[in-house]
Amino acid sequence: MNMLESKVIQTRFEKEIFIDEKSNIExxxxxxxxxxxxxxxxxxxxxxxxxxxxxxxxxxxxxARIRISEDLQSLFVLEPDIQSIFAIKNQQEKEAAMELIQYLLIDSQIFKQVVADIIGNLRKTNVVSSLEIKELKVKLAVLEGLLNVTEENIQFTIRMENIA
Structure with a gap:
């Protein structure tokens, strides 16, 4: 039997269930x-x-918006301005959403597979200009860092941010 990992956020109105599958992560x-x-x-x-x-x-x-410091040492989880996982939730429900994101970033092997797939696809990308090469190297460094996230790397900041 193939058991799937799932996480449930119980809100006042409903249960939001995340099933840890590649097709459920973007x-x-x-x-x-x-x-x-x-x-x-x-x-x-x-x-x-x-x-x-x-x-x-x-x-x-x-x-959820993920922000990583310039030195790649700190990771911040922020509330996006649209379709936020934290929207319309009280503090306890937001903590459950944070727990889900923490699980995803630290423990989920499926999330790590999604990241590894993106890394593999980026490595196959045909880049020609020095700017494209630099951007590709940065993306790869950030994504490779996601494969080794620990609890100490994560800081949760729940606030709406509109970044132009």
Missing amino acids: INGFRSLDKNTPFYEFMIGLDLMRIRDNKYYGNKKSY
């Missing part, structure tokens, strides 16, 4: 350093199954 929106942003950033999207009154209520995609 990594996108990578941003590199520039003179206005001294950090790297990307979004993690999770497909969550919703159960309300013990009935399937549909799926939803929820996001």
